[in-house]
Amino acid sequence: MPDPTVADTFAAALDAGGPFEPGPRLAVAVSGGADSMALCLLADRWARDRGGSVLALTVDHRLRPDSATEAVDLGRRLERRGIAHRTLVWRHGPVTAAVQATARDARYRLLEAACVEAGILHLLIAHTLEDQAETVLLRLAKGSGVDGLAGMASMRETAAVRLLRPLLAVPKGALTAVCAAAGLEWFEDPSNRDDRFARARLRRLVPLLAGEGLTAGRLADTARRAGRARAALDRAAARLLAEAAAILPEGYIVLDGAALAAEPREVALRALSSCLTAVGVGGGYPPRLERLERLLAAVLDGGLGGGRTLAGCRVQPRKKSGRLLICREPAAAKELLAIDPAALRAPHQPLLWDRRFRLRLPRLNGIDRPLTVRRLGTAGRIAAKAADALKPGLPAVVAAALPGLWQGDTLIAAPKFVASAEARELCKMPLCDVTYAPVRPVVPPGFAVA
Numbered sequence: 001m002p003d004p005t006v007a008d009t010f011a012a013a014l015d016a017g018g019p020f021e022p023g024p025r026l027a028v029a030v031s032g033g034a035d036s037m038a039l040c041l042l043a044d045r046w047a048r049d050r051g052g053s054v055l056a057l058t059v060d061h062r063l064r065p066d067s068a069t070e071a072v073d074l075g076r077r078l079e080r081r082g083i084a085h086r087t088l089v090w091r092h093g094p095v096t097a098a099v100q101a102t103a104r105d106a107r108y109r110l111l112e113a114a115c116v117e118a119g120i121l122h123l124l125i126a127h128t129l130e131d132q133a134e135t136v137l138l139r140l141a142k143g144s145g146v147d148g149l150a151g152m153a154s155m156r157e158t159a160a161v162r163l164l165r166p167l168l169a170v171p172k173g174a175l176t177a178v179c180a181a182a183g184l185e186w187f188e189d190p191s192n193r194d195d196r197f198a199r200a201r202l203r204r205l206v207p208l209l210a211g212e213g214l215t216a217g218r219l220a221d222t223a224r225r226a227g228r229a230r231a232a233l234d235r236a237a238a239r240l241l242a243e244a245a246a247i248l249p250e251g252y253i254v255l256d257g258a259a260l261a262a263e264p265r266e267v268a269l270r271a272l273s274s275c276l277t278a279v280g281v282g283g284g285y286p287p288r289l290e291r292l293e294r295l296l297a298a299v300l301d302g303g304l305g306g307g308r309t310l311a312g313c314r315v316q317p318r319k320k321s322g323r324l325l326i327c328r329e330p331a332a333a334k335e336l337l338a339i340d341p342a343a344l345r346a347p348h349q350p351l352l353w354d355r356r357f358r359l360r361l362p363r364l365n366g367i368d369r370p371l372t373v374r375r376l377g378t379a380g381r382i383a384a385k386a387a388d389a390l391k392p393g394l395p396a397v398v399a400a401a402l403p404g405l406w407q408g409d410t411l412i413a414a415p416k417f418v419a420s421a422e423a424r425e426l427c428k429m430p431l432c433d434v435t436y437a438p439v440r441p442v443v444p445p446g447f448a449v450a
Contacts, residue, residue: 006174010042013166017155017448020122024052027120027161029111030085031058032074034186036126038175039167041182043124044083056085057114059107063095070187077185088114100197112160123161127152129171130206133219134199137209145289146266147447150230151223155448159439171216227449234446236263237270241443245275250391250417251356251436252327252398253279254318261300272296275326278442279356280312287311299324314397328356330377330400337373339405344371350435353403358437361405362413362430369407376404376414391417405432 014020028043030036044054056078060071075085088110095102115123132151139148156163167175179186206216244259253275260268272295273286286292287310295315298304307316307325312332316325333354344367350358353373361373377400394417405413416431 006038006170006178007042007045009170010039010166011046013154013169014046014164017162017164017166020050020052022051024050024122025055025118025120026052026122026124027055027057027111027115027118028124029059029107029126030056030074030078031126032070032187033126034176034179034188035128035131035167035172037184037186038178039124039126040078040083041081041178041184042166044081054083055118055120056083057111058085058087059110060087060089061103061107062090062092063099063103081184086114112158115161121161122164124164124166126167126175127165128167128175129169129220130216132168132223133216134202136219136223137202138198143289145269146226146230146233147270147286148289149222150227150447150449151220153227153448157445168220224449227447230447231449233266233270234444236267237274238443238446240267240271241274245271245442247436247442248398249436250394250398250402250415251279251438252325252395253442255324255326257299257317257322257324260324265296268300269293269296272299274442274444276311276313276315278438278440279326279328280310280332316397325395325397327395327398328354328401330375330397333375333377333401335374339371339373341367341369341371350433352437354401356436356438357403358435359403359415360433362432364412364430367407367412371412372406373403374406376400376402376411403432403434405430 024047026043026047028036028040030040040054040056047054056075058071058074060067062068071087075087078085090103090106090110092106111123115121135151136149139151142148152165152168154165154168176186210216240259240263244256246254248254255272255275260271263271269289269292273292276292277286287295291310295308295310298308299315304315304317307314309315309329309332312329314325314327314329317323318325335354337351337353339361344361344364346363348361350360351373352358354375359373402415402417404411404415411429413430413432415434417434
């Protein structure tokens with residue numbers, strides 16, 4: 001039986017992240033450490049009490065010789081307790097740089113894909129009070145603003161799942177006690193003590209910092225207070241974007257520069273960041289604060305000139321209207337998506353290209369050579385045949401980053417952004433149904449505070 005205090009804290013955190021469906025099904029990321037093992041026990045009891053179930057997911061990163069054996073042993077221990085378990089294997093070549101960041105990104109991709117496959121909407125992660133404190137310290141060292149100091153959100157929505165962190169107010173010691181009381185063994189990842197990684201080095205400083213009053217609890221309090229400020233700023237930025245941003249189906253934004261300038265800097269910064277993140281990097285990490293500040297200063301001071309690039313975006317003024325054009329930087333839209341010609345002879349699922357566009361290719365016969373989906377721009381220009389069919393007034397820099405279907409250097413099909421039936425006839429080219437669907441929306445869900 002889990003400690004009542006810990007169980008109550010966990011249940012309150014989950015309830016705050018609700019609502020849940022009847023008989024809730026939860027996925028729990030389980031590494032084998034005490035934190036995630038305790039989370040799995042707590043989630044299992046919570047779900048069973050409500051007629052639901054838990055699926056434990058372990059990612060075998062294949063970065064250590066014993067990882068596969070550990071995952072099998074972990075699965076057996078959980079299954080003996082009636083908890084379903086699945087191991088997800090990250091298959092990769094040599095990883096020599098940014099090992100932890102690369103592994104983290106792969107881990108979340110695998111976990112989310114497993115949730116989609118299992119039809120599970122809620123993914124629980126075992127980040128604790130100390131993890132939140134370390135996050136604040138790391139971001140403080142990087143000069144982060146309010147967003148960084150707010151730490152990790154208690155809930156975050158992705159395209160696939162709701163990611164929940166119900167243990168952000170629980171210290172690691174309490175979770176170790178949960179496992180010990182249940183007679184459940186755990187093991188520690190050696191990388192947690194590896195001084196090559198910043199978090200491991202930081203942990204050595206924790207006792208010294210605590211002696212000066214900078215305890216994990218106080219750092220977590222700082223995160224919670226900064227989180228409240230961030231949530232308020234998010235609401236203000238969402239209001240600004242609703243009033244001042246036009247989101248076009250070709251995947252670009254026209255932003256009212258005067259409305260941006262009228263807002264407090266912090267609101268303007270996050271509104272600009274949201275536009276860049278949705279249009280440029282398709283849902284990845286937002287641009288670094290100091291670079292974003294420089295870009296906003298250039299926007300407000302009229303120093304953009306012909307335009308600037310940041311986060312895979314091109315930002316340039318529209319002189320007649322005083323508005324800003326924010327679009328994908330053509331050179332950054334470099335994905336090459338291989339297409340089997342046989343796929344064009346039958347209906348198929350939409351493809352995701354450049355993490356921003358979903359496209360359905362036309363049905364074509366007589367194609368027997370390999371095809372690719374890539375940007376229309378070639379050497380900085382639009383393929384001439386595609387230009388005939390594109391909507392009048394569409395900026396060339398936008399069109400250059402749109403997807404087309406190519407066979408070698410020949411454009412086979414252009415995106416379905418045409419002005420009229422006459423333009424289609426003039427072009428004499430099959431057209432692709434293209435929908436702008438970035439991984440992260442321009443106005444993301446507000447920051448959830450633990």
